Structures are given as structure tokens and as C-alpha cells.
Amino acid sequence: EDKVVQSPLSLVVHEGDTVTLNCSYEVTNFRSLLWYKQEKKAPTFLFMLTSSGIEKKSGRLSSILDKKELFSILNITATQTGDSAIYLCAVNRDDKIIFGKGTRLHILP
């Protein structure tokens, strides 16, 4: 059965800290791995990763994929209170996207 597992499920850190969120997957017909940020209801797209070892960066956020070990990490440096959200990892296979349960990140001021 296809699965996407995220860890930790929740994380509380202080503003300015660096965090690493983990995502492992077992999915047939893998096409890409996606990271989303969900603050209220609608997830917003962060990254799409298709190739191993190539880091994607956007400001303080970065992500990398390891297709051999079947995992990805999302790093956030110099965290801010506005980074508080649920971070969802998802895998695109065929015409479906399979989501993990998410990591609930809370940044303390």
C-alpha cells in the first residue's frame, strides 16, 4: 500500500531556530515529491522535487530528495512566527497525489 510518512508530527521551536522536517515514502509509479504549507484551510505549494540530490531553495526554505533512500527533508532557517503552519509532504504518482499527515510547526516569539 502506498504511504507517505512525515516526522515529527509536531514541533515547537523558538524564533530564529533552524528546523528540519522529514518525509519518507513508499509509492509505486513515483513521479515527484511535493511540499505544501497549510496555514488555515488551503495548502499552498512550496516545492516540487523530481531528481535526487538537487536542492530547491526559496528564501529561508530549502528541500532535497533522496530517491534511493525514499525520503525528503524540508529545512527552514532563521524561523519566524509566520512560519507557524502545517507542512504537508505529498507524492505524485500517476494521476493522484498522496499526502502525509503533516508536521504541525509552531514558532514561539
Place this chain on the structure above:
Amino acid sequence: GAGVSQTPSNKVTEKGKYVELRCDPISGHTALYWYRQSLGQGPEFLIYFQGTGAADDSGLPNDRFFAVRPEGSVSTLKIQRTERGDSAVYLCASSTVPGPYFSEQFFGPGTRLTVL
């Protein structure tokens, strides 16, 4: 801007009733997806439309759930004989390129369904 819109934003109904949830995708997006998100879970795939047809409805949990997209734009998710376990946020997303050739899915704000 003209993003994905969903109505109603909240729906409270009684067990056994029928509900319809509406999704207006971004204009020109041919692919439309429905997901269900329960508390503490990630979104769970329900159904995917390419144009007017349901290309994959394997995520619909049972035959009480049905979705249509008659003109290839607006979609309606219909739930018959609602049960308390149907309570969740129902998310709709649309994208330009359907199927396995990923393009970014843009999500709507969701409809929070509560079945009493």
C-alpha cells in the same frame, strides 16, 4: 484574483441528510480534484476530473459519494445519507495539466462539513 472558490465555506447538517458542495476552479484549468481532510490528517484523494469526465474516482469511500462536472468547469460533490464520519474539510484543487504530468495544483479554501 480569480483563485479556486468553494461554497459554502461551512455546512452543518443532520445525519441522514443530503449535501452538495460546490467548487469553481481557476478559469481554463482542465483538471479538477476533490480531497477530504479530517482533523490531524493530510488531505485524502477522492476524485479527479479531466474535463467533464471523472478520470479516477477510486478515492470515493462508498456509493453515497458522487461528483459531477457537467460542463468541464464547476464541479459539485454530492453526499447522500450523511454520516457523522463524513465530517471533515472538503478541499478542491485545479491545475492546468492533468494526470501524471504534474503542474501545480491550486487549492480552494475548502468547505467544512459537520454532520450532527
